Amino acid sequence: MIKLITDKDTLSLRSTVLRNGASEDDCIFPTDGEGFHLGRFVKEKLVCIATFFPEDYPDQGAGGYRLRGMATDSAFAGKGYGAQIINFAIDKLIAENASYIWCNARSSAVGFYKKQGFELISDEFEVPGIGMHFNMMYNLNRI
Ligand SMILES: CC(C)(COP(=O)(O)OP(=O)(O)OC[C@H]1O[C@@H](n2cnc3c(N)ncnc32)[C@H](O)[C@@H]1OP(=O)(O)O)[C@@H](O)C(=O)NCCC(=O)NCCS
Secondary structure, X not given: OEEEEOHHHHHHHHHHHHOOOXXXXXXXXXXXXXXXXXXXXXOOEEEEEEEEEEOOOOOOOOOEEEEEEEEEOHHHOOOOHXXXXXXXXXXXXXXXXXXXXXXXXXXXXXXXXXXXXXXXXXXXXXXXXXXXXXXXXXXXXXX
16 A cells, blocks of 8 residues: 655665665655655555655756655565555646656666656766766656
């Protein structure tokens, strides 16, 4: 089941999957009070998360949402949960008349986002301390 979760609910998976066990305080995003957070549960266990908040990407116009903190518990990876969260967010944001979703995609995750219909919109760049990334975008006005 996918449902809205709180910013605090995301911190444990952000820490273990994305930040190498950093303290939960260090896994708070400044924008956590904006937008929404989604969680995929297996029984009662939260196994996959993502955060979406309003932020336009340069030169792509208004109505943008940024995706951050996409993470699946490694014990539950490859089961389709990440794709389910993206599809849930796409449906929700189309219903809310948003125009596009964009993200800083880790280079290692580009294949995942491509499978969900995202396209590359930048050259590769480094995020210090985290690694190489591309900007990617999903156009919500395509249908
Ligand atoms: C990337 C990540 C979120 C994918 O989540 P997931 O729940 O394992 O993904 P899914 O099972 O829904 O995969 C959907 C499809 O993408 C593919 N896929 C998943 N991760 C992939 C990757 N890193 N590269 C290429 N393809 C990938 C799957 O094989 C599957 O393909 P299929 O539709 O042909 O079966 C997860 O592996 C993760 O948390 N990785 C570490 C943190 C990370 O990199 N987060 C993204 C930061 S930008």
